[in-house]
Amino acid sequence: MSRERAYHHGDLRAALIGASFELLAEVGLRRFSVAAVARRLGVSSAAPYRHFPDRDHLLSAVSATAARDLRSAILAAAEDSGPDPADRLAAVAGAYFRYVVRTGAGLHVIYAPELYRVPDEGRREHTRALMDTVLELAAATDVPTYQQSVALVEAIIAVGHGYTSLFADGFFARGSSTVDAVAARAVAAARALIRAEHAPSVP
Incomplete structure (x- = not known):
């Protein structure tokens, strides 16, 4: 057969x-x-x-699955990181790094421009839920405005995606860094960024 x-x-x-x-x-x-x-x-x-019917519809189904699974991974990582809101948000960078290294499906896939032409409400529900979850984690760190929450989320995702790209390009190969080790570095970088965001301004 x-x-x-x-x-x-x-x-x-x-x-x-x-x-x-x-x-x-x-x-x-x-x-x-x-x-x-x-x-x-x-x-x-x-x-x-x-x-x-075409590549975009297949990619839309992949996007929906990726958004759902990445959200689950982020929630699990946040829960494992403890009660501190900054630690929970920083965990997003590590969860994102691990997921994309494993699947190749980062936000560049989940929000691929060609998908906006595909009328897939199921995908839209999963992508909205993913972003709402990360925004809630950012808001819990007591940033003053929604716009600042969005900017903080962008920065955290940029950290995770940056480490993903460096890992894929072999940047860490000389030190034989494992996925776990690089994920921990992504979390540490995200935590430093969050601390800087909340540091009192110097007059």
């Missing part, structure tokens, strides 16, 4: 999403294609189109 025939009903759809994460982790968003996902699964190039 061919691998294609081995998939039934929703199995192929789930397999396509799973293989998409593997491909993103290996080659990134620019080289991501439906044909490459099909080759990875050993099915015909036409098979994915029974579930997704």
